[in-house]
Amino acid sequence: MSHDLRTPMNAIIGYTRILLRKTTGVLDGRQYRNLENIRISADQLLVLINDILDLSRIEAGHLEVRVEPVDVRQLVSECAVAVAPLLQPGVELVQQLEPVPTLRTDPDRLRRILTNLLGNAAKFTHRGRVTLSLRPVAEGVELGVADTGIGIPEEELPHIYDEFRQVARKGSTAQEGTGLGLAIVKKYVDLLGGRIAADSRVGEGTRFVLRLSDWKPGKETAP
Amino acid sequence: VKKILIVEDVEMNRDLLVQLLEDRYALVEATDGRQGLEAAARERPDLILLDISLPEVDGWEVARRLRADPDLRHIPLIAVTAHAMAGDQEKALQAGFDDYLSKPIDEDELWAKIARHLS
Numbered sequence: 001m002s003h004d005l006r007t008p009m010n011a012i013i014g015y016t017r018i019l020l021r022k023t024t025g026v027l028d029g030r031q032y033r034n035l036e037n038i039r040i041s042a043d044q045l046l047v048l049i050n051d052i053l054d055l056s057r058i059e060a061g062h063l064e065v066r067v068e069p070v071d072v073r074q075l076v077s078e079c080a081v082a083v084a085p086l087l088q089p090g091v092e093l094v095q096q097l098e099p100v101p102t103l104r105t106d107p108d109r110l111r112r113i114l115t116n117l118l119g120n121a122a123k124f125t126h127r128g129r130v131t132l133s134l135r136p137v138a139e140g141v142e143l144g145v146a147d148t149g150i151g152i153p154e155e156e157l158p159h160i161y162d163e164f165r166q167v168a169r170k171g172s173t174a175q176e177g178t179g180l181g182l183a184i185v186k187k188y189v190d191l192l193g194g195r196i197a198a199d200s201r202v203g204e205g206t207r208f209v210l211r212l213s214d215w216k217p218g219k220e221t222a223p
Numbered sequence: 224v225k226k227i228l229i230v231e232d233v234e235m236n237r238d239l240l241v242q243l244l245e246d247r248y249a250l251v252e253a254t255d256g257r258q259g260l261e262a263a264a265r266e267r268p269d270l271i272l273l274d275i276s277l278p279e280v281d282g283w284e285v286a287r288r289l290r291a292d293p294d295l296r297h298i299p300l301i302a303v304t305a306h307a308m309a310g311d312q313e314k315a316l317q318a319g320f321d322d323y324l325s326k327p328i329d330e331d332e333l334w335a336k337i338a339r340h341l342s
Contacts, residue, residue: 006305007233010327014239017330022242046327 005049013042051180055163058187065191067215070107072141073097076134079111083118083130091122092129100136104214109188116181117145117208125149128205140213151202160198161186224249225341228268230259230285231303232277236326240272240303243330244337256280260288263295270341272324275304275315283318290319299340303328 016039020032027035057063080095087093121130128148135142152160164179189196193215200206226249231237234254241250251266253259256277263271271289275282282302289295302315305326315323322336 006326007236010305011235011239013327014236014243018239018242021330 005053006046009042009046009049013039013046016042048180051184054184055180055187058184058191063191065106065215066108067104067106069102070105070110072100072103072110072143072212073134075107075111076114076132076143079114079118080132082115083122086119086122087130088122088126090127091125094129094131096131096133096135098135100134100141103141103212105192105212106215109192110212113185113188113192113210114143114145116185117210120181121145121147121149121206125205137211139211141211143210143212144207145210146205146207148205151204151206152198152200153202154200157198157200225269226251226266227337228253228259228262228266228271230254230256230262230271230277230282231274233274236274239328243328243333248337256282256285259285263289263298264292267295268298270299270301270337272301272303273320275302286319301336301340 016035020035020039023032023035054063076097077095080093084093118130118132125147126149130148131144131146133142133144133146161182163183186196189210192212194210194212196208196210198206198208224247227244228251229237229240229244230253231240232254237252237254241252244250251262251268253262257279259271259273259277260280262268273282273285277285280288282304286300286302289298289300299321300319301322301324302318302320303324303326304311304315311325312323321340324333324336
């Protein structure tokens with residue numbers, strides 16, 4: 001299934017890029033923009049397909065956890081570097097990273113959780129800052145992603161992890177999300193046996209707090 | 224001009240790689256693992272781009288046989304795969320690949336990795 005979906009996407013994206021590159025100076029501005037729009041849409045569709053495949057794998061119970069000793073501080077720093085280009089102009093990325101003990105968990109899943117949370121924060125924050133924090137707690141580590149963005153209305157907070165649910169975000173211009181980012185976050189947090197909480201105020205910002213401890217077999221909480 | 228062997232069974236994926244690379248490199252194409260092994264022995268390419276999910280002999284087995292052949296084991300081997308799965312990169316490196324590209328191919332990454340292994 002995943003191969004069947006990705007192979008044609010690979011062709012669409014690849015041929016579009018070749019056309020873009022090999023027709024420089026041949027196409028007029030409007031034709032070039034048309035091609036560029038095909039490329040952007042195909043990239044978005046690929047993100048959506050990857051998200052859906054991830055979710056279906058989780059739901060089918062086919063997702064394996066690959067546990068290893070993880071330097072969480074290093075991993076968090078790498079995620080911060082990756083999100084920096086996505087920040088809107090003038091928005092600052094603040095890192096408050098305390099040293100923490102090595103954690104036994106799945107680094108790929110943790111990276112995806114953080115990337116999704118940071119990606120949302122970057123997308124919905126038009127001024128101020130995105131703060132990434134890490135500190136040791138009794139059971140392991142506590143990670144925080146806080147922003148000064150548009151916030152989530154109180155009545156929407158219980159539904160933020162629902163699939164395909166996008167909060168009607170007033171004043172937001174970038175709506176290219178799939179509505180699956182937080183659903184995947186929640187499923188991965190469950191898979192890693194962690195806990196996540198969100199707290200938000202419209203117009204002031206949103207803060208996600210994630211607590212993780214060493215992974216243990218059978219520790220996954222039921223979805 | 225350096226010679227690159229492309230082993231890929233899906234015609235469009237193979238054609239994409241050809242169109243990306245044809246201006247700069249001499250290319251040899253193979254459509255399954257067996258042909259890939261034959262072409263490697265016959266053409267002695269400077270680098271091989273090898274799809275993992277191939278008919279006949281899959282990419283893992285092709286890599287194993289290339290690495291076991293004293294005449295061919297030195298050729299840089301890059302895995303090209305749609306398995307964008309966690310851990311695949313590591314698995315490819317353990318299986319004897321020198322590098323890894325996931326589909327859809329990122330053009331800049333393709334250039335960078337080929338250049339690195341041809342130098």
